[in-house]
Amino acid sequence: MLKNFIKISWRRIKTDKTFSFINILGLSIGLAITMLLFLFVIKERSFDQMYTNKERIYRVLFNTDEHRNNEIWATVPAALKPAVDQGVPEVQKSARLWDHDFGKTASIQVDNENFTESKLYYADPEFFEIFQLDFVYGNAKDQLDRPNTVVISESTSLKYFGDINPIGKTISIDNDSKMEITGVYEDFPANSSLDGTIIGSFKSIGFYKEPSWSNASFETYFLLNKDARADAVISKMQKLVDANVEKEDQWYTLNLQPLENMHLYSSNIKSAYTSKLGSIEEVRNFSLLAVMILLIACINYMNLATARSQKSTKDVGINKTLGASSNVLIARFFTETAFVTLLAIIVALLFTFLSLPFFEKIIGSSLSLNYMLSYRFLLAILAIWFLTTLIAGSFPALHLSRFSPMEVMRSGRDRESFTAFLRKGLVIVQFSASVILIIATVVIYNQLEFIRNKNLGYNAENTMAISIRAIKSNSEKETLIKQFENLPEVSSVTMAQGYPGISVSGRSLYKNMNSDESISLKTNRAQGGIVETLQLNLLAGKDLPGQKQESDSIVDVLLNKNAVDFLGITPQEAIGKNIIANLGPNAYVIGVVDDFNFSSLRSPIGAYAFNNGFEPLRYMLVRFNSSELPQTLEKFKGTFGKVAPTVAFDYTFLDAHVEKMYAGERRTARAALTFAGLAIFIACLGLFGLAAFMAEQRTKEIGVRKVLGASVSNITGLLSKDFIKLVMIALVIAFPLAYWMARRWLQEFAYRIDIGWQVFAIAGTTAILIALVTVSFQAVKAAISNPINSLKNE
Structure with a gap:
């Protein structure tokens, strides 16, 4: 039976090539976007998962008081580590990390050749016991025990020395310190928050000899014992502060952040050394966007399947007359949906592969193709196939299969007003989302232009x-x-x-x-x-x-x-x-x-x-x-x-x-523009499906009107006005939501634009024009058809 269902599905695809092309294209685009967004989410969720003791590694945070705006810093006093080593037994290992010269780029000289390094850090020897890096030359044990020693990454070693073993060689830092190379470690993975290219001994800097409680400039990491509780460590750290810092100078408290939260939950934390900060809000928004676009693609499938319902109902009627049960017909419709979805997934995988470089430019991050071979991604593809089949196939399967043979053989009847209302409602939702994205794109663009053209009070050019x-x-x-x-x-x-x-x-x-x-x-x-x-x-x-x-x-x-x-x-x-x-x-x-x-x-x-x-x-x-x-x-x-x-x-x-300071906003603008365009395109497919359905339902009405003298423009206007009503309802819903969301985003800027009526006029006009262009094709097609063909079925 399954084999026969697949054959029928393939014949239906070949019989109506235009419908099948639009259906598979809509699903493919929706699925490709979902896959790309899912790849991004997988990468963001994979950060810092490579470290063996990741669940026991914490970064110490520095919470300032209200006089300093309750800021949270990723750096703490240098004196904390030795105090914790002596007074907090729950901490198995601790290590400080100092960004060279408070984050300044270092000048490196190797054999009379000059280089620059922006990722030079100084660390305690315990750093390698906490993070357990693999070494190409040398080993992690006791690497930074001596002053004036460094370990370098494998790529840095190749850049400085080629393929030779550099252990024992020296480099000059800032035309001052001569540092001996004692090891070469494998580069930090791309999904690691830590990203140093050179790590020097903390004993090489003056802060080691005279650690202070007043200079909070050092990232500090703890490896807790297996049974230790973070809250107990926090309490004991505060006691150390009370014992070493005068009460009037205690304008801060200390806290702990799990390593697994560093990447996604640090957007509000200042002074962090890593350049690879993520955002849990961005991950959640992208996840929601993936689900919404997938749903919109499924909605389009439903609308397009409904547009063919006249042919399908006769087919169902014949099958039911010949003894087919509702369960058999449900299985047939779900099989057809699964077959179409499988074809769409294959096309979507091709789209994903081809569009990956473009998507990387939009999000400003690289995505390895290896993620597409991971078990998570493969399981996600299977889950997407199942869910898409279930969602997209539910309406035609459950709706068309439940009618009696007499009912389905009667053409031209609106069998269920609720389903028509539901279809129109889904189109309203689609266009509401599209209008919101259009407004968001315009607001982001205007804000970036405002920033670009604002008088900064100084001249940064030249x-x-x-x-x-x-x-x-x-x-x-x-x-x-x-x-x-x-x-x-x-x-x-x-x-x-x-x-x-x-x-x-x-x-x-x-x-x-x-x-x-x-x-x-x-x-x-x-x-x-x-x-x-x-x-x-x-x-x-x-x-x-x-x-x-x-x-x-x-x-x-x-x-x-x-x-x-x-x-x-x-x-x-x-x-x-x-x-x-x-x-x-x-x-x-x-x-x-x-x-x-x-x-x-x-x-x-x-x-x-x-x-x-x-x-x-x-x-x-x-x-x-x-x-x-x-x-x-x-x-x-x-x-x-x-x-x-x-x-x-x-x-x-x-x-x-100055431009670099707003790179994140420009990425947001590119993403908003791209996804607005795709959302509009998918919504247009939904309108196309609904227009085809309504034209099919009103075939005889159109024929009668043409026989009675209605012109092509009269009939086109008759069909188009229903869709304009849907778009107008979408505008009423979208405008207040978009205004609220735009105002909330603009609150991040102390200097921002006002949201004028022009933004909504542009979005509304664009949505109406898109709807008219999309619907006109079907409306004109129905209006110029021969009325004899539409009436002879009676």
Whole structure:
């Protein structure tokens, strides 16, 4: 019997090629999207699952108080590890991790060749006992016991030394530290939150000898004993804080985060070292999207199957007259659906393979084809096949098989108003979702354009930040500045601790000497020319001076307007004022600049101060006026290499850095645009199916109207208006939902657009036009048909 059902299914596919093509195409697209999204979910869920003791590994979190906005940090004090090793027996192993120079790119020299490394860390020896990495050369035991030793990844070893064993060789870090290579480990997997390319001994840095409770800059990991409870460890950590930190200095508490939660549950955690952060909300949204698109594809199958119901009912009637039971007919319809779905899955797998590179660009992440061979994916395909067959085949199987032979042989009757209502309702749901996606796409695009065009308060264009932290000699730095100033392409040069968009020092600005009222103040040491180079708007006073003697104890400060507003004075009144901001007793304001966005537009502008204090100058900021960027870059590189031949040329364009800050939003925009288009296409297939069904149901009515003189335009309008009604209902449902969702998304930005009526006008007009174009094909086809053919069946 099953064999006969398959033969019948294949004959029906060949008999109505247009219907079969549309049906299989709709299901294939829906299934391909589901597979792609499922691949993404599998990858995100697979993070950090490769470590043997993953369920016992925790990262320590640092919860700040309300004065610091209750932020959660991934870094904690260096003194915590030795204290825990002595006082918390539930912790089997602990290890600290420090991102080189607080996250700055390192300059590496190997055999007179310069490299840059952005993933250089320092760790305790226990790190390899907790995470148990495999080693290509050497072994994990006691690798980082000695100072000035490093282990490197396999890819780094190939880059630096080729195929030889590099153990015993040395590398120079920042033109300063000579480090001996003691091992080579296999690269961290792509789905590991940890991603270091070089790991040095923690004993090589000063924080090891003098660990402090006040500097929270170190990721710290615990491997708990098998029977240990995380809450007990948290309680004992707090007791250690109470014993070592004065009560007035306890502006934080400590917590634990399971390793298995690090990737997906850290979007609100600051100072994390990993560059591979996921989002549980994104995983949930993609999972929901996969289910919804699969349901929409199944709905389309139902609508298209219903459109053929006139032919199917006669077939059912004949079969029932000849003695076929309802169960046999149900089995036949489900077999037909399973056969069509199987064909769709085969096509969908091809679509998935071909569209994978495009999908990777949309989500900004690589997806290995190995995931398609995993047992989870294969089981998911079987589950999708079963569920699609069950959902898509349920309506034709259960609806058409239950009528009596007399009923199904009578054509032209609307047998069940509920099913017609259900079909229309499903189309409304489809178009509501499409309209919401259209509005979301427009809002995201407008917000990104707003960010792109907003005046940041400084000019990021034609400005380059060159890392000079590996240049140890002040005379070399001054020589480098003079060399750049002599280039015709350069309009201004200065040196600074940092630049807008990256982390600088954090302090507190107090109202006055006797006040406890304070706000957070970002401070950035800089030299003269910072106003000209960044093209800041100077409101009062003057720029920082060009040179400062080391014996000079006066700290000149350039405040922004937000800081001056907190002090309750005007920019002019601030000039010459001695401020209390942990910059020393002799910190005086010499200038005030207008507010500028030194952070993301997601955050409001806070207090900021340029100063000529004593933090290291890590960057040279260069403003240039050349449009020939490749040639200018080569000239800058050559000038840098002459002055500092042992330092790698590491640079960042400020405008590119600003663009990078909003890469996530651009990915969201691309995803919204793509899925909006696909959702609209799938919804159009649903409309096509419903239009075919309604045209089929009203064949004789159309014939009678044409005989009585109705024109093609009259009949087209008659059929089209029903669908316009459905779209209008969808708009009424979609508009408030879309407005609420867009407002919620925009709340993430301190500076955002207003959602105007134009957005809804664009979405509504687009939806109506799409519906008209889709329906018109069937409507015109029905209107121009010969009325004799539609009436002769009576």
